[in-house]
Amino acid sequence: MPRAFDTSTAPFDRLTADERAELLAALDIGYFHPGQKILEKGAPADHLHIVLKGAVEEYDDEGHLIAVLGPKQIFGIRAVVHGAAGANYQASEESLVYLVPRDVLLSLIRRNHEFAVFFYTDISSKLAEVARTEKSGQGIEGVLRSRIRDARLRAPTFIDAGDSIEEAERRMSETESNSLMVRDGSRIGIVTRTNLSKAAIFSKLPLSTPVGDCTSWTLISVDENGFVFDALITMTRHNKRRLAVTRDGETVGVLEDIDILGLFAGNSQLIPGRIDRARNLDDLAVAARDIQSQVERLHRQGVKVREIASLTSDLNRLLFAKLFDLLAPPSIREVGCLFVMGSEGRGEQTVRTDQDNGLLLAQPVPEADLTRFRADFQQALADFGFPPCPGNIMVSNPMWSQTLDDFEDQLRRWVMTPDPESPMYLGIFYDAVAVAGDAELIARAKDRFLALMTGETAAIAHFAKAIDQFPGPGGVISSIMATVGREEPIDLKKSGTFPIVHGIRSLAIEKGLTETSTFERIDRIAETGLFDEAFARDLAAAFGWFMGLRLQSQLRAQLAGTTEGESLVRASDLTTLDRDLMRDGLRVVKRFREIVRNHFKLGMF
Amino acid sequence: MLERMLRRIRREIDRRRLSDPQWQRMFEEDASGEVVSIDCETTGFDLRKDEIIYVSAIRVAGNRILTSSAFNALIRPESATMRADAIRVHQLRAVDVEAGRPMSEVLPELLDFIGGRPVVGYWIDYDVSMLDRCARRAFGFRLPNRRIEVSELYYELKYRKAPQGTRIDLSFNAIARDLGLRELPAHDAFNDALSAAEMYVQLTDMKARGRTIPRDRGADVATAIAH
Incomplete structure (x- = not known):
């Protein structure tokens, strides 16, 4: 009965006092020397393993390192619950490991539902359970989650x-x-x-x-x-x-x-009224600030990032639309369509990191009007606190504010004679959503783009190839688990959100989908049978989780007054549970990359 | 050396005089290779007068520390009074040990638990000497078991080839640090017995693999192992 065993972290915190005592009384401790095999893939185990000290490496069949597990981390769940280990495990240094006997574990799983759920194999049910037990009845989330x-x-x-x-x-x-x-x-x-x-x-x-x-x-x-x-x-x-x-x-x-x-501090439904009533740019600037400060508040209240993003995008679009009304001269208002792209278009932007927007015109307008509108629009957004787009994908750039005919020629050049930037431009444009003016223009441009891509296997594959722009997670996962002192920070955007967003975008283009949200695209792609529903759930859960962690890290960076390193997190800053989920999330991303790579036969390029 | 010889002679005398045959098996070392890690908390530090008030024993089988079947007993002292300095160490007060069982009841169970296995501990001679006095009075023999001192195992891996004049630190904390063990609240018999068991499995394994513990960069090594 090792009294130092920590029962305050998940899943052991869900046990009752009696159940904890029962678990503690049944614990033994195993010692493993460096290089010693602890579990072999496919083999059953008599115990659940929890690292006490040292480090345990997790390998796949080809001997690739998947993760390095440190103190308090659990492994070999499948080996003990399902009778076949999901990977190979071996000690990488002198390690002590707590051993929970199989019959004790199974008996606890049978009796305690909350404890049991932790041992579900798929990440989505695990996340759902964590969310349920950690947030229910606690503040606003409980209210929002009610029917x-x-x-x-x-x-x-x-x-x-x-x-x-x-x-x-x-x-x-x-x-x-x-x-x-x-x-x-x-x-x-x-x-x-x-x-x-x-x-x-x-x-x-x-x-x-x-x-x-x-x-x-x-x-x-x-x-x-x-x-x-x-x-x-x-x-x-x-x-x-x-x-x-x-x-x-x-x-x-x-x-x-x-x-x-009355239940909210956020009062997000008051902001549209404020935008609606705004009579000048100063009024609108107040609303713009409200939108931003609300993100932090909603996050603090425990609202899910997916909902924060959805709400923020809706408000930003209202803001853009009003700004268009205030600034656009009649010539542009009559024939123009203002649209947002990228994360703003997908409805996935929370903290403003950049802006991707453009203007399509049904027919040419006086050059002087257009020049003035480009400048005014840009200046207003800068005043509202939208950082300029580093890739200059903004209305102010003539490439992103032209007539539909010229823009279609542009699209054709990007598809037929791509240069290094073309995949990025096409990707960002594919996420476009009209916010003001004639939405038909955007719909037509997108139809044109999808028509250009139809059957162009090589072009889509070239586009999809960008998922390999950042190094695969082989080294990354292991560095995540490595403990303080020799850890590399992990880039949530490069290792988590980007591969999912871009892989899904590539598949969506191939399937000719018109949805812009990554979550919706995932659902639609699952319907085509490219991957099953269980994987779709895991992918969506992992994506939501990475977004959430990124938002946390962005808000922290914002407090610190810098945007540098906003998407980087260190394993030592994470709780054991988060590290666990991170590991699961990265594993889902790795599997997804493989699916995309195989689907587009990227190995051939 | 001399002490070990003396101990062997004493063991022979005890064995011949043994009145109760049930303890015979303690005199033959268990063939299983198992050992028992032991720690006692006492009323004070006088080997002749003070008494054991808490004892923990944990069996180690191969690479496994069998904490699930550990032996733990709180003992009510018969005559010795609790000394303030000792209370400060183990934090067991007179009122706490009142709830304990008499040594006469605990001892046979403990000896039975130990059997013919070697005993392991940090400063094991102290704990065994305490137990010797009880066993001798109750059954007429001293614990015949082979003793394994973890600080000695540690010394061998770290200082055996040390040049003259090397500062030698065999403290419990130094060992724990070098082996990267977590710090358990000390002076709790169970925790101390567990730490000694953890030290034992790691030190014997390192010895078997021909590993040594670097001396000069002790602190760095500790961080490297424990990170």
Whole structure:
């Protein structure tokens, strides 16, 4: 019963006091000398192993080092639970290893569900479990993770579109509510007290006017089984303060922002209003700052990075659209389409690291207008705190603000006669999303691009090859696990997010997908059977996890007042659990790289 | 050397005088190769007067330290009073040991647990001498088991070829540091017995592989092993 065994870290922290005592009482300690084999791949084991001191190396079949495990790290789970070790393990120095007997472990797994889940083999269920136990009931995340049906819904009061404004006002007073659902045949709208006041006081409409005349018919609905967070995102995206809640398509309630508002410090749904009301650049600058400060706040409240990114992208797009309205002269507004690209287009940017944006024109505009708009737009974004794009992929660059016809020629040159930059340009453009003006222009340019790529196996492979731009994780994983003193920092972007984003982008181009978010692309590619759903889940989980860790590291860098090294983390800064997840994540990336490499036969290039 | 010879002679005398045949097997070294790491906490440091108040024994089989079947016993002293300086070391107060069992009950169980296995420890002579006194009074013999001193194993790997005048540090902490062992709260019989067992498996293995422990760069080596 080694009393020094640490039961405060996952998964042992999920054991009850009695179960911990039982585990401690059953522990033995094994000693292994350097080079001694501990477990062989495919072989069963009588014990679960936990490093006490020293270092244990994990090898694959070809003898490639996968990881070096240090104190507190668990290995050989598969060997003891499933009867076949997933890799080879051997001591790389004099090592002591705790041994948990198989029957004790299995008995704990049978009795304790939370403990058991840690031993699931796939990373997505493991992450989900960690998220559940670490965050549930704790602050805002618990609220956001609850279902809409559990929120305080207001029962809908219906009124007929033909009823008078006066009648509507009476019904509101009766039901003590500020809104009514208006029925007009099969369509349903909503009328608020503000609508009624405006109609009666500003528009001087008689009180007998049918309420249908001042009803908003663009009612947005959410299903009662959705998450409160989804409702919040929907409100933000559509700049609505009220949503209809439906059950099996029937409206059963109204969800108001104030019902959620009190629960938040973020109040992200207030920002769209501020953007909407902005009358000049100064007003807009305030909103831009709000968007940024909210990222940090939401993160602190434990909101998942995927949702933070989604919310931030929506707000940034509203901001861009308003800026376009304020700055673009009529000539450009009539024929132009402003779009964002790269991480902003994929909806994956949280802390502003750069900006990728452009302008497409249906037909030429006066040169003077265009020149002034390019400069003004750039200056405004710089004032809002968007760092300029190092690759100069911005409206201010004529290459990224031209007519559709010229741009299509440009695309063709990038595809047919690529230079070193072409894959990067094409990749960033493929992630483009229209934010203001005629969205059709972007859709057409993208169609053109996908048509150019169709069947061009060599061109797509050339494009995909960029996933090998950064060294593979062979050395990286091992350095991660190496402990203080001789560790290399790991670059989350190069080793984690970039290979996933770009590999998925390459596959998406080949499949002709129009989705821009990496998560959605992963789902769609899984549907084509290129990899199975379990792997898709693992890949999405790993991607989300890398994004989350990167956000943490970015916020830390921001506090330190520098962006240098923002995507670097050191293993010594991570908890054991995070190191464990990092190892799993990098393994998923490695497998994914192999899938992409095999699929495009990159070995031949 | 002389002491070892004396001990062998004493063992022979004890064995011939043995009244209870159940202890016969302690006089023949176990063929399993197993050893037992032992540590005692005492009322004070006087070998003639002070008594054992806590004893831990952990068997080591091959490369495995069998902590799951460790022997632990809290013992109520018969006559010796708890000395303040000793209490400061092991932090067991008089009220704590009140809950213990009498040595007469614990000793047969402990001797049975040890059997014919060699005993291992840091400053093992002290612990064994304490036990000798009890065993002699109760059963008329002293512990006949071969003794393995971890500081001696350590000395061999580190200082055997040391030039004259080398400063020799055989302290518990120095050994733990050189071997990269984690620091357990010391002066807890179980932790001390466990540390001695960990030192034993590593030192015997290094010796078998012909490894030595570098002297001059002791601190660096410790970091290299422990990082």
